Each structure stands twice: as structure tokens, then as C-alpha cells.
Amino acid sequence: MSSRAFSVIQPVPVPAGTAEYNALVDAILDEFAAKVPQDLYLSQSMFDNPPTDVTAVPRECGLLSAEEVDITEKYDAVGLAEAIACKKLTAVAVATAFGKRAIIAHQLTCCLTEWFMDEAIEQAKALDVHLEATGKTVGPLHGVPVSLKEHMPLAGHYTATGFMDTRHLDTNDCQMASILRKAGAVFYVKTAQPQGIMHLEGVTPRGRVLNPHNINLSSGGSTAGEAALIALHGSVLGVGTDIGGSIRGPSGFCGIYGFKPTSSSLPMKDFLKGGFGAELNIPVSTGPMCNSLRDMDLFVSVIMAAEPWKEDPRIIPIPWTGLxxxxxxAPLKIGFLMNDGAIQPQPPATRALEWARAKLEKSPDLFTVKSFEPYGAATAIQNIRKAYWPDGGQAVRDHLAATGEPMFSLTEWVLADAPKGGELPASGVLAQRVARDEFRYAFADHWNAQDVDFVVCPVFVGPACEHDTAFYWNYTAFWNYVDYPGVVVPTPIKALKKGAEDYPEQNREVLGEEDRHVREMWAKGDFEGAPITLQIVGRRYHDNQLFAALGALKDVLELR
Structure with a gap:
């Protein structure tokens, strides 16, 4: 193969910054490319004329053997752990297959910040030796490849908290990585996140993370790289974080499973060096992203079995029963939120809700299906957008100025409601807390009056959006404001070819300017092939009950 530069598909470029900043980005990209052997490069024709849907490329590009395709496509994490434990597969074969597929996925979607396949194979060799010598696995994730979001510290690898000036080499694992490593997980990649870790699109200094189902669409954010990688079967199990939809949004955009637990359920020790001011009133959650219900359940059970609250007393030690x-x-009382009173979902999202509702209504002995009336979405979203930035957004501006990093358009958007006049005094932060809690009390009364056990609703205002248009987080951020757990699950519904669906305007009241804008974006864009998922939400700290409900919903909603 002739020598050529390592390439990544990028239909929409990201902004450049100062000469200093651009040189720093170029050095990081060169460092990454130097580790990738040319025999894992995709054909130049892939970059000259890329397909809109790249999901079949890893299987068909010829860089993976038939066995490697099977390993990466036919197993979930539970299945891989079982196959390795019974010696049907070796940890080395699994690490090799996923390492190769991950770098293919990166060339298609720009989903990685680090790729260290050689290190992963050495980890896997040690695990194979241990199993051969003892006849026992080291833990329930023995040999299972696990991908981590960039800001989660992993010994010997780079971490950044959303800005170039924060990038540094870690010497120790964070608590989450340590638990996973002790359970037998093999680390091989870190995945891309956006500027400030506060977009619903993975637009990063290294490039823009693309949606594998339609590269002209966003992969979601902030856990963007995980979603794209998992959708392309370059990872079987990844870890995300969520303060406004950062697990659920990308899971929804890319058609995979994702779980945002109630806050203080799973460990996040050392995730964000120096902390994040938004957490004064809006707590972050961490959770799994994957391709099956049972993998989400496995992930939580492994973490909770390690009793993480003994190291981090912020964690509430609720025993995990899950699935x-x-x-x-029975019958479970399921409420369907067809719109939030502020933005009507775009047509394919409504079709998915109607599909699910019709499915459940066919089993009245198992489910009582109700309409769930919206409550205060506009107020909740306004309040949460303000609460994200108790410093008025000054930390963001300081980080950007440190290296000449440009402010991306979605960073500017998310800062638009930051308090003006600089940092809030303690009384201002307290006022936000009081408003939040009053809202939570009122919403709890509203939920009780609706008399439902769980709520099914959209994940986003529609399918994955076009690049740089992830403006409206209503359907995820609302649940962060009240701190309820939510799971994203795929449906068979996809966005159709442009022109195949239109709004029935005569039947839809325009709810406001944001609703009007969402309709305009639908009419203008082309979302063909984008998967549609649904969000299933439970009461605060009813995470176990939510998973028990998923067990009951599994067959009816055709969940894996």
C-alpha cells in the first residue's frame, strides 16, 4: 500500500482558532495518526465519495476477517463475557477485533480521541494466561472491551474536560475505570466529547463526530464518540455522563441503548478535575451505553457489586436488582407524553410514540396506557439553562482564551442564558436551588395526579438533527431538572426519505417560536435513515423499578 495521510470523513469542518491553537490541534492529530498502521486505513475512495449511511462499511471494507465481523456483530457484552469464560473466544481475539473495528469507525465518524490497540492486546494476553492457569475469570467483565469518554481518567492516557488547555496525561484510573478494570474490562479507546462537554453534538477541536446512519446528521452529545462507536459495533459497552441529555441524546440519535440513572447512584470520583459549577444545582449522572438491555443491567450490577460508596460517600448505597x-x-400504568407543551415532536418521533402505544394497548392485562399531560417544560428548560452557569460562563471564556481556542456556535448557544454580570453570589445560587426544589415538589404532585408508574416520551424533538442545530434539549434536560432516571431504547421506526412525510399543519397548533423553528428545520432538512428511539422514565431513585418495568416491556416493544 502506498504511503498516504491518515484521513477521517469530515463533511462539515470545525472552526479554526489562533495559530497557537491550530498548531496544538495539528500536533495531537499527528500523534494519533502515527499510531495507526496503514494496513488499517480505509480506501481513499471512501473519503473521496463517502456513502451517507456508513453502518455497513466496517463489515464490507475488507479490513476485518469473517471471525472479527462475527465477534463484533454477534455478541453483546454479556455474550462476549460468556464466550471468553468458556474459552469459545480468547480475550486477545476479542481485543483485536474491537481494536480494528474501532479505528475503522473513527475514520468514518471521528469518534475517538485515543486508540491504543497494542496496549489492549497486552491486557487481553494477561487475562488469557490467568484463565488458562486458574480456570477462573478475574471478574464478570473478563476480556470485555470497554470504551471510556475522554474526560474519565485512565492511567497512562490523556484526559480533557472539554477544552484544549485542560488536556493532560493521567497517572491513575478514576474510580469507575478502576472498578471496571478489576472486573476484567479491557480498555482500548477513549471517545470524543464536545467543547465544554455541554453540547448535544460532538463538535470537537479534532473534528466533528458524525452519525453513522447519516453522516450529514449529528451523532448527539456530549457522549458523542461513544454513541457513534457503539452504533458501528466498534464498542460493545461504553460509559457516558449526562447533565442535560448527554447519554440519552447521543444514544437516541444513533439508535442504541443508554441509561441515565438518578444522581448519586454510580461513581464519578475524579471525572471532572476542579468540579463543574452547574452541579451546585444540577447533578450529573453517569451510566452505560450499549446494544442491549442486559448489558445496561450487567454494567450497573458490576459497579454496585464493588460497593463504590465505601470510597465515595456521595453515592447512595441502594442494592441493585435491575432486570x-x-x-x-400488573397492569403497569404507562403514561405517554406526546408533546411537552412547548415543542411538538417532528413526525418520525410521533410515529414511534404511536407505534409503542399501539403495541402496549394490545396487552391490557399487562399495561394500562394513558396520556401524560405536560407540565412546565418551558420553565424547567429556562431554569436549567441558567443554573448551568453560576459563574456567568466566565470559566468557558477563560479556557478558550488560554490557547486561542475558538468558541463554537453551540457553545455560544448554550451560554446564551447564562446570568449576565458575572458570577452569581451565594444568594443567587440559593435562589436557583429554591426554584428548582419548588418545581420538583409541584411536578411530583403532577405525576401523582396523572396516576402513572412510568412515562414514555421522545428523546429529542425529532430524529438526529443536522450539524450545528442541536438547540432544543427539552425532552432530556427536563428530567435532569427533576432528577428522574431514564432509559433510551431503539424502535423499528426510521426517518423516511425527504418528502415522504409532512406535518399535517391543520391538526397541529404552533406552540411558540421554538416550536415554529423546529418545524422549519424539519421542512428544510433531510433526515433519511436516522433511527428513532424512545425514552422511558421512572420516579427519582426508582431505578430498580424502571429496570423491572423494562423486563415487562421487553417483548412487547421488541427490545433486545
Whole structure:
């Protein structure tokens, strides 16, 4: 193969900064490219004329053997752990297959910040030796490849908290990585996140993370790289974080499973050096992203079995029962939120809700299906956008100025409601807390009055959006404001070819300017092939009950 530069598909470039900043980005890209052997480069024709849907490329590009395709496509994490434990597969074969597929996925979507396949193979060799010598696995994730979001510290690898000036080499694992490593996980990549870790699109200094189903669409954010990588089967299990939809949004955009637990459920020690001011009133959650219900359940069970609250007393030690918990009392009362009172979902999202509702209504002995009336979405979203920036956004501007990093358009958008006049005094932060809690009390009363056990609603205002248009986080950020757990699950619904669907305007009241804008973006864009997922939400700290409900919903909603 002739020598050529390592390439990544980028239909929409990201902004350049100062000469200093651009040189720093170029050095990081060169460092990454130097580690990739040319025999794992995709054909130049892929970059000259890329397909809109790249999901079949890893399977068909010829860089993976038939066995490597099977390993990466036919197993979920539970299945891989079982196959390695019984010696049907070796950890080395699995690490090799996923390492190769991950770098293919990166060339298609720009989903990685680091790729260290050689290190992963050495980890896997040690695990194979241990199993051969003892006949026992080191833990329930023995040999399972796990991908981590960039800001999660991993010994010997780079971490950044959303800005170039924060990039540094870590010497120790964060608590989450340590637990996963002790359980047998093999680390091989870190994945891309956006500027400030506060966009619903993965637009990063290194490039823009693309949606594998339609590269002209966003992969979501902030856990953008995980979603694209998992959708391309370059990872079987990844870890995300969520303060406004950063697990659920990208999971929804890319058609995979994702779980945002109630806050203080899973460990986040050392995730963000120096902390994040938004957490004074809006707590972050961490959770799994993957391709099956049982993988989400496995992830949480592994983490909770390590008793992480002994190291981090912020964690509430609620025993995990998950999918194996007591079956919920039938019929389950399921509320369908068809719109939030502020923005009507775009047509494919509504079709998915109607599909799910019709499915459940066919089993009245198992489910009582109701409409769930919206409550205060506009107020909640306005309040949360203000609460994200108690410093008025000054830290963001300081980080950008440190290296000449440009402010991306979605960073400017998310800062638009930051308090003016600089940092809030303690009384201002307290006022936000009081308003938040009053809202939570009122919403709890509203939920009780609706008399439902769980709520099914959209993940976003529609399918994955076009690049640089992830403006409206209503359907995820609302649940962060009230701190309820939510799971994203795929449906068979996809956005159709442009022109195949239109708004029935005579039946839809325009709810306001944001609703009007969402309709304009739908009419203008082309979302063909974008998967549609649904969000299923439970009461605060009813995470176990939510998973028990998923067990009951599994067959009816055709979940894996």
C-alpha cells in the first residue's frame, strides 16, 4: 500500500482558532495518526465519495476477517463475557477485533480521541494466561472491551474536560475505570466529547463526530464518540455522563441503548478535575451505553457489586436488582407524553410514540396506557439553562482564551442564558436551588395526579438533527431538572426519505417560536435513515423499578 495521510470523513469542518491553537490541534492529530498502521486505513475512495449511511462499511471494507465481523456483530457484552469464560473466544481475539473495528469507525465518524490497540492486546494476553492457569475469570467483565469518554481518567492516557488547555496525561484510573478494570474490562479507546462537554453534538477541536446512519446528521452529545462507536459495533459497552441529555441524546440519535440513572447512584470520583459549577444545582449522572438491555443491567450490577460508596460517600448505597428484581404489579400504568407543551415532536418521533402505544394497548392485562399531560417544560428548560452557569460562563471564556481556542456556535448557544454580570453570589445560587426544589415538589404532585408508574416520551424533538442545530434539549434536560432516571431504547421506526412525510399543519397548533423553528428545520432538512428511539422514565431513585418495568416491556416493544 502506498504511503498516504491518515484521513477521517469530515463533511462539515470545525472552526479554526489562533495559530497557537491550530498548531496544538495539528500536533495531537499527528500523534494519533502515527499510531495507526496503514494496513488499517480505509480506501481513499471512501473519503473521496463517502456513502451517507456508513453502518455497513466496517463489515464490507475488507479490513476485518469473517471471525472479527462475527465477534463484533454477534455478541453483546454479556455474550462476549460468556464466550471468553468458556474459552469459545480468547480475550486477545476479542481485543483485536474491537481494536480494528474501532479505528475503522473513527475514520468514518471521528469518534475517538485515543486508540491504543497494542496496549489492549497486552491486557487481553494477561487475562488469557490467568484463565488458562486458574480456570477462573478475574471478574464478570473478563476480556470485555470497554470504551471510556475522554474526560474519565485512565492511567497512562490523556484526559480533557472539554477544552484544549485542560488536556493532560493521567497517572491513575478514576474510580469507575478502576472498578471496571478489576472486573476484567479491557480498555482500548477513549471517545470524543464536545467543547465544554455541554453540547448535544460532538463538535470537537479534532473534528466533528458524525452519525453513522447519516453522516450529514449529528451523532448527539456530549457522549458523542461513544454513541457513534457503539452504533458501528466498534464498542460493545461504553460509559457516558449526562447533565442535560448527554447519554440519552447521543444514544437516541444513533439508535442504541443508554441509561441515565438518578444522581448519586454510580461513581464519578475524579471525572471532572476542579468540579463543574452547574452541579451546585444540577447533578450529573453517569451510566452505560450499549446494544442491549442486559448489558445496561450487567454494567450497573458490576459497579454496585464493588460497593463504590465505601470510597465515595456521595453515592447512595441502594442494592441493585435491575432486570432480576421483583416483577412489577400488573397492569403497569404507562403514561405517554406526546408533546411537552412547548415543542411538538417532528413526525418520525410521533410515529414511534404511536407505534409503542399501539403495541402496549394490545396487552391490557399487562399495561394500562394513558396520556401524560405536560407540565412546565418551558420553565424547567429556562431554569436549567441558567443554573448551568453560576459563574456567568466566565470559566468557558477563560479556557478558550488560554490557547486561542475558538468558541463554537453551540457553545455560544448554550451560554446564551447564562446570568449576565458575572458570577452569581451565594444568594443567587440559593435562589436557583429554591426554584428548582419548588418545581420538583409541584411536578411530583403532577405525576401523582396523572396516576402513572412510568412515562414514555421522545428523546429529542425529532430524529438526529443536522450539524450545528442541536438547540432544543427539552425532552432530556427536563428530567435532569427533576432528577428522574431514564432509559433510551431503539424502535423499528426510521426517518423516511425527504418528502415522504409532512406535518399535517391543520391538526397541529404552533406552540411558540421554538416550536415554529423546529418545524422549519424539519421542512428544510433531510433526515433519511436516522433511527428513532424512545425514552422511558421512572420516579427519582426508582431505578430498580424502571429496570423491572423494562423486563415487562421487553417483548412487547421488541427490545433486545
Amino acid at each position: 432480576n428484581g421483583p416483577a412489577p404489579k
